Amino acid sequence: xxTKVLNTNNLPFCKGCGHHGISQNTAKAIENMGLxxxxxxxxxxxxxxxxxxxxxxxHTVHGLHGRSVALGAGVSMGLPENKKxxxxxxxxxxxxxxxxxxxAARLNVNLxxxxxxxxxxxxxxxxxxxxxxxGFNTVITPNGSPFxxxxxCELVYTAGANYVSRVIGIGDFSETIQKALETPGFSLIEVxxxxxxxGVKFNPKRKLQEIVEAANKPIKTWTNNRAPFSFPERKTVxxxxxxxxVIEKLNVEKNLTKQIQVVLSGSAGEGVQLAATILCKAAxxxxxxxxxxxxxxxxxxxxxxxxxxxxxxxxxxxHGLSNPEYMIITSxxxxxxxxxxxxxxxxxALLFIDQSLPTPDTNAHIxxxxxxxxxxxxxxxxxxxxxxxxTNIISTETLKSILSEMNMLEKFPLxxxxxxxx
Amino acid sequence: xxxxxxxxxxxxxxxxxxxxxQAGADTYIGYPITPSxxxxxxxxxxxxxxxxxxxxxxxxxxxxxxxxxxHLPVTATSFPGFALMVESINMAYMMELPMIIIxxxxxxxxxxxxxxxxxxxxxxxxGMISGGHPIPVVCPATIEDCWDLSAKALQMAVDLRCPxxxxxxxxxxxxxxxxxxxxxxxxxxIERKYYQSNEPFIPYKYNDTLVPDFLPVSNNQHQVRLTxxxxxxxxxxxxxxxxxxxxxxxxxxxxxxxxxxxxxxxHINNHADTLVxxxxxxxxxxxxxxxxxxxxxxxxDLLIVKTLLPIASKINDIIHSYKKVVFxxxxxxxxxxxxxxxxxxxxxxxxxxAIGKMLSPKEIIEGGKF
Ligand code: SF4
Numbered sequence: 019x020x021t022k023v024l025n026t027n028n029l030p031f032c033k034g035c036g037h038h039g040i041s042q043n044t045a046k047a048i049e050n051m052g053l054x055x056x057x058x059x060x061x062x063x064x065x066x067x068x069x070x071x072x073x074x075x076x077h078t079v080h081g082l083h084g085r086s087v088a089l090g091a092g093v094s095m096g097l098p099e100n101k102k103x104x105x106x107x108x109x110x111x112x113x114x115x116x117x118x119x120x121x122a123a124r125l126n127v128n129l130x131x132x133x134x135x136x137x138x139x140x141x142x143x144x145x146x147x148x149x150x151x152x153g154f155n156t157v158i159t160p161n162g163s164p165f166x167x168x169x170x171c172e173l174v175y176t177a178g179a180n181y182v183s184r185v186i187g188i189g190d191f192s193e194t195i196q197k198a199l200e201t202p203g204f205s206l207i208e209v210x211x212x213x214x215x216x217g218v219k220f221n222p223k224r225k226l227q228e229i230v231e232a233a234n235k236p237i238k239t240w241t242n243n244r245a246p247f248s249f250p251e252r253k254t255v256x257x258x259x260x261x262x263x264v265i266e267k268l269n270v271e272k273n274l275t276k277q278i279q280v281v282l283s284g285s286a287g288e289g290v291q292l293a294a295t296i297l298c299k300a301a302x303x304x305x306x307x308x309x310x311x312x313x314x315x316x317x318x319x320x321x322x323x324x325x326x327x328x329x330x331x332x333x334x335x336x337h338g339l340s341n342p343e344y345m346i347i348t349s350x351x352x353x354x355x356x357x358x359x360x361x362x363x364x365x366x367a368l369l370f371i372d373q374s375l376p377t378p379d380t381n382a383h384i385x386x387x388x389x390x391x392x393x394x395x396x397x398x399x400x401x402x403x404x405x406x407x408x409t410n411i412i413s414t415e416t417l418k419s420i421l422s423e424m425n426m427l428e429k430f431p432l433x434x435x436x437x438x439x440x
Numbered sequence: 441x442x443x444x445x446x447x448x449x450x451x452x453x454x455x456x457x458x459x460x461x462q463a464g465a466d467t468y469i470g471y472p473i474t475p476s477x478x479x480x481x482x483x484x485x486x487x488x489x490x491x492x493x494x495x496x497x498x499x500x501x502x503x504x505x506x507x508x509x510x511h512l513p514v515t516a517t518s519f520p521g522f523a524l525m526v527e528s529i530n531m532a533y534m535m536e537l538p539m540i541i542i543x544x545x546x547x548x549x550x551x552x553x554x555x556x557x558x559x560x561x562x563x564x565x566x567g568m569i570s571g572g573h574p575i576p577v578v579c580p581a582t583i584e585d586c587w588d589l590s591a592k593a594l595q596m597a598v599d600l601r602c603p604x605x606x607x608x609x610x611x612x613x614x615x616x617x618x619x620x621x622x623x624x625x626x627x628x629x630i631e632r633k634y635y636q637s638n639e640p641f642i643p644y645k646y647n648d649t650l651v652p653d654f655l656p657v658s659n660n661q662h663q664v665r666l667t668x669x670x671x672x673x674x675x676x677x678x679x680x681x682x683x684x685x686x687x688x689x690x691x692x693x694x695x696x697x698x699x700x701x702x703x704x705x706x707h708i709n710n711h712a713d714t715l716v717x718x719x720x721x722x723x724x725x726x727x728x729x730x731x732x733x734x735x736x737x738x739x740x741d742l743l744i745v746k747t748l749l750p751i752a753s754k755i756n757d758i759i760h761s762y763k764k765v766v767f768x769x770x771x772x773x774x775x776x777x778x779x780x781x782x783x784x785x786x787x788x789x790x791x792x793x794a795i796g797k798m799l800s801p802k803e804i805i806e807g808g809k810f
Contacts, residue, residue: 056660061505071665072676077657079508080667080677081501082531088498092469092505093657095491101658118501121494249489258458258486259621262448295616298449302618308449310616313555335728337615338798 022055023048023075030069036187036211037067037134044104044132047195048076058102061090063111066140066213070106084114091118091127095247102199105131110139112170113148119170119206123177126203127247132195133170133206134187136213137229144216151233155220167233171208175240179204182240186226187211194239203246210235265302272305273410277330279342280405281359283352284398286314286323290352293398294325297405299420300412301329309337322355329411345382346370346405348389348397353378368408370401387438392431400435407439414439446622452586452612453478453516453544455624459590460514460540461486462627467513469493469502471521474554475610476544479516487514496521500528500541507537508666510632510656512594516542518610519561520551526568529603531668533569533691536644536652538597538604540590545609545770547796556796557611559720559770565605565749566779571688574695574750576600578704579607581723581744583619589704589746591627598630600698601651607748609721609770611798635662643675644687650694696750703752705745712739714810715762718769719745719776722799726768729801729808738810751780766808767791770799 023045031037048058058076062068064083071078081089090105097103112119112133122129137154139145144157149170153162175182180203185191187209198205212218212226221229230237255261280297284290291312298308309328315321326339341364347353353360353375363369363382371378372389387404389397399421406414414436421427457479468483468490470476484490489511493499496517503513517525522543532539543565547556565577578593580586590606597604635641635653641662646652657664665675670684678684708730718726723744730742743758759765759780765788767777774791781789792807793799 054660056663057658059657069677071667075663077664078666078675079505079535079657080665080669081504081535082527082668085497085501085528085531088501089505092502093508094505095489095502096467096506096509096511096656097658117494118498121498249491252484252490254488255485258454258461258482259448259450261485262450262454262621265447265449265618267445267447295449298616298618302447302449308616308618310449311611311614334617335731336725336798336801337617338611338725338800340800340802 021045021049024073025075026073029073031066032215034214035066036136036209036213037070039187039211040067040106040132040134040209041070041073043190043192044195046190046192047199050192050196051199053102057100058104059093061086061093061103061105063105063107064141065108065111065134067106067108067134084111085118086111087115087122087129087131088118090129090131091122091125094127094129095249099128099202099246103129104199105129107131107133108140109133109135109137109149110147116148116168119174120177123174123179123204123206125247126178126180126244128202129204130195130198131206133208134211135208136211136217138213138216140213140216144213144220151229153232154229157216157220160220169235171206171240174206175242178242178244179206180242180244180246181205184208184210184235184237186230186237188226203244265299267305268303268416270304272331274306274329274331277328277332277334278344278411279339280327280329280344280346281339281342281356282325282327282346282398283348283356284323285349285351285394286320288323288349288397289395290323290325290398293402294327296399296417296420296424297327297402297412300416303416304412306331307334309334311337322351324352324355342367344368344370344405344409346398346401347375348372348401349394350375370404372397392435396430399430403435403439444622445620447618447620449616449618451478451614451616452580452583452608453614454482455583455586456542456580456590456606456608457482457486459587459627460594462629463591463594464629465512465514465540465594467503467506467511468515469499469506469513470515470517471496471499473518473521475546475614476516476518476542478614479542483514496524497528500525500532503539504528504532504535504537507532507539508535508657512538512598514540514542516544518544518546518554519548522561529575530569532603533573533575534668535666536601537666538601540593540597540604540606542606542608544613545607553796555610557609557721557770557798558795559609559722560775561607562748562771562775562779565607571692573692574699575603575605576695576699576747577605577607577749579720579746579748580612581720581746583617584623585746587624587627592702592704595630596698596702598632599651600694601654602695607720611721642673644671644673646690650690650697699747699750699752700754703747703754705743705747705755705758707758708742710734710739710741712741713762714764714766715741715743715759716804716808717743717745717759717765717767717776719748722768722770725799725801726804729768729804732801733805733810740810748776756780763788765789766804768799768804769793771795
């Protein structure tokens, strides 16, 4: 008989399969609730239950093995609350996608999951899943599964689902399904059933009730009362470019005629990347093009922190570092990391190095100063002032104006540095 | 268009995320993986719906669900996450759901080095759909590309009802540069056209474009079926029926047909005999190399491929018209060269590569033996 939900009475399952009962009871619950059938979306998993799609009048989405709860969660997140998303999944799919189920419960996504738990993978020939009770016979464990099984209801309840129920899949359990569908947030029903083709074949003397009791799986309902899923509230912007300050160019001559590379090499937490940003801003103010990138170990809070900068009066194509013209080394970490590069510097290269560090073996011209004496956090910035003074690529005035724009002048020992550079 | 100069410092990640948002992408779901985490951060302040997913399989499943209901989702990842997504991208491809996956390449194999750049995933992209079906891949090489190609990629995803990949690399996605953003014209949001007739809706029925009309699941006029399994036009699972096989073949054709009329490249053509081919980050070095060679009086042409996969007929025609072809890629096996010319490169084709560092113009000039 055709119903509002099912377009056939001839469901595509083996005779006596518990899946018949789940489809019929779900159909009955939807009809009793008076739902518009096109407000219902079925998301089905891989397995015998998944071939129900063609028999349904609702929207159907048929995905991958084990992933249907995540897929259904996505469908639900995209829809208003009055839509009902129902996921059909087997015990095999529930095992594969256990994390998806727990996540959907934790997020309390507006979703009803119905697990067709017949203790085995039916479609592939009767193998055991993570929900197969210990002692249950399957094709690969003819003397009973030696493993324990998940209590999926307890897991999902603990994860925060609003409605969880375990039922025996015989007779009328449509009211339980209706309750689940009516509960806002995440609901899950574990329907215990038997697969006549493989379950009965391998466990001929056992009855469903007895298997469930022996597995110590109580037939009961668990409830929570948590707010259903909604997307997190955040501070948002209308345009990501609003967060990038416009840099006014100065009307000054460019002293640089070709692309140069500057490396700032220091320690994490000592303002290397900030100093790099300030240098780049200054260079752009002076009309140059720049590229800037940072390198640090995987743990960002310790060890070296290096910034690689290109400055050019022309368009910059390649920005990879080969042989920098200028290097600023302010700490032992930076020194160790850049040792090799220091050794290969050309003789016209300039190396600014803190006086606490060893004098490196290099052809480059070395300028040793007490950068760290201005405080570790100011070391690279102080070195930038020396760099500006020595090279004239940018001016110390420009550095000062950027520090003032960024409200950094107060904490910066400018007078001392200027005295030293004079 | 704003003509007042607006010089700012930004990275490709910001430009791609803004372009996609302006083009109409409203959802970002993802997992913060290096070197794509800047995009994750930008999405968290820009996208209407933003959700952290516990892993990349969940990411693609949530995105597919959102896409099925009419949203336009975006994610950004790199190889370790992308590998987890492959089955689910196949699902979205078969269901015909529009979405954008940004793949920021880093050094492999496996977790490799998260903070070193690479162009090592092209061979994977070429074969990632079971059956060898093509998935569109676009590859920006400049800030302007990040703007135009990202918007076009979203339009492509909608027009084709297909996941589209934007391919970047750590060395572009995480490098700041100065740029005058007044050069980026505002992007018009994509207008989505849904099935409108009162005739029954057949979810995978198609016309000349080979793309079926779209209707979100949950619309209350017509039943919608989506499936990742082999299916007929009604979306009913089939074994290998004629109608289902026609549908599977159509999926290949619809992408190839579209890419042959919608593709981007930059061909610097001085009618030389020699062509340098490159894409993405390496295209920057290749451009510098070719300019240097030309300045030295050596006539060399350059092709920067932007619609990387599938390879448009026009791009194939250009590459096959040269006497000598040199590929420049940040990998050690010439992945793109081999996609075009096969595993044993013909004598007139060579390849210059690098690993663990950016391929430099000098290496291209020396390696290309011009
Ligand atoms: S094999 Fe088992 S689970 Fe599958 S339809 Fe038949 S009885 Fe049901």
